[in-house]
Amino acid sequence: MRGAEPDLAPEPPASAPAAPTISITDLVTLTPATATPTADPGNVGIAGLPTNFVATASVHTRTGTLFGAPLTARFTPTGYDFTYGDGTTAHTATGGATWDTLGQPQFTPTATSHTYTDRGTYDTTVTIHYTAEIDLGTGWIPLDGTLTTPGPTQRIRIYEAHTALVAHTCTEQPTAPGC
Numbered sequence: 212m213r214g215a216e217p218d219l220a221p222e223p224p225a226s227a228p229a230a231p232t233i234s235i236t237d238l239v240t241l242t243p244a245t246a247t248p249t250a251d252p253g254n255v256g257i258a259g260l261p262t263n264f265v266a267t268a269s270v271h272t273r274t275g276t277l278f279g280a281p282l283t284a285r286f287t288p289t290g291y292d293f294t295y296g297d298g299t300t301a302h303t304a305t306g307g308a309t310w311d312t313l314g315q316p317q318f319t320p321t322a323t324s325h326t327y328t329d330r331g332t333y334d335t336t337v338t339i340h341y342t343a344e345i346d347l348g349t350g351w352i353p354l355d356g357t358l359t360t361p362g363p364t365q366r367i368r369i370y371e372a373h374t375a376l377v378a379h380t381c382t383e384q385p386t387a388p389g390c
Contacts, residue, residue: 233277235343235356241273243286245362248293248337251309252317254367261324262369263317266291266306266337266362283346289357290340295325296333296367306337327369334364 246266256262268288275282293301307323310316327333338361344351381390 233345233354235354235358237277238284238343238345238354238358240277241275241284243273243339243341243343243358243360244268244271245360246306246337246339247363247365248335249365250335250367254365256327256367256369257318257372258327258330258369260318260372261320261326262367263310263321264293264295264307264323264325264335264337265309266293266323266339268306268339277345280347285344285346285351286341286358287343288339289342291323292338292340292359293323293325294336294338295327296335297327297329299325301325306339330369330371332366332368334366336364337362 246268248264248266250256251263251265268291270285270287272283272285275284288306289304291303291306293303295301301323303322305322307321310319310321313321315321338359340357340359342357343354345354346352378384379387381387384390
């Protein structure tokens with residue numbers, strides 16, 4: 212009779228390669244949207260009065276390939292850095308809204324407004340901060356950190372306004388100041 216066969220343990224299966232660790236900086240090829248700041252109203256303002264800025268950004272997705280695998284990235288705006296062109300900047304949690312949308316009269320302060328002291332032409336920009344999540348086909352996975360996306364320059368014009376109180380209209384008194 213033959214001796215007992217030794218127990219042969221099955222060989223462990225070959226391990227699959229480890230999934231790469233994905234960081235938010237790996238998403239640089241899936242760049243989130245930029246925004247151009249606009250000054251309300253019509254990219255003009257008046258020196259000494261608030262000029263309201265608006266930069267529109269929203270949650271959006273991009274698709275692409277990362278480390279040879281398809282993925283979808285979802286970007287959510289979380290902050291805005293406005294550069295007003297006169298050496299002044301502001302960081303806000305919102306991209307702002309027009310005075311009309313806010314239900315405010317023109318030239319009233321908003322979370323994104325800026326008051327210029329001098330007339331002139333100013334180059335303004337906004338940089339948007341985004342958080343990101345990725346989906347490799349198994350659901351959304353949040354990534355640590357934020358991405359910043361600088362936007363293009365918007366040139367705005369700031370004018371001076373002079374007013375005068377008068378007792379009559381120009382029709383009533385055509386030689387009055389300002390007529």
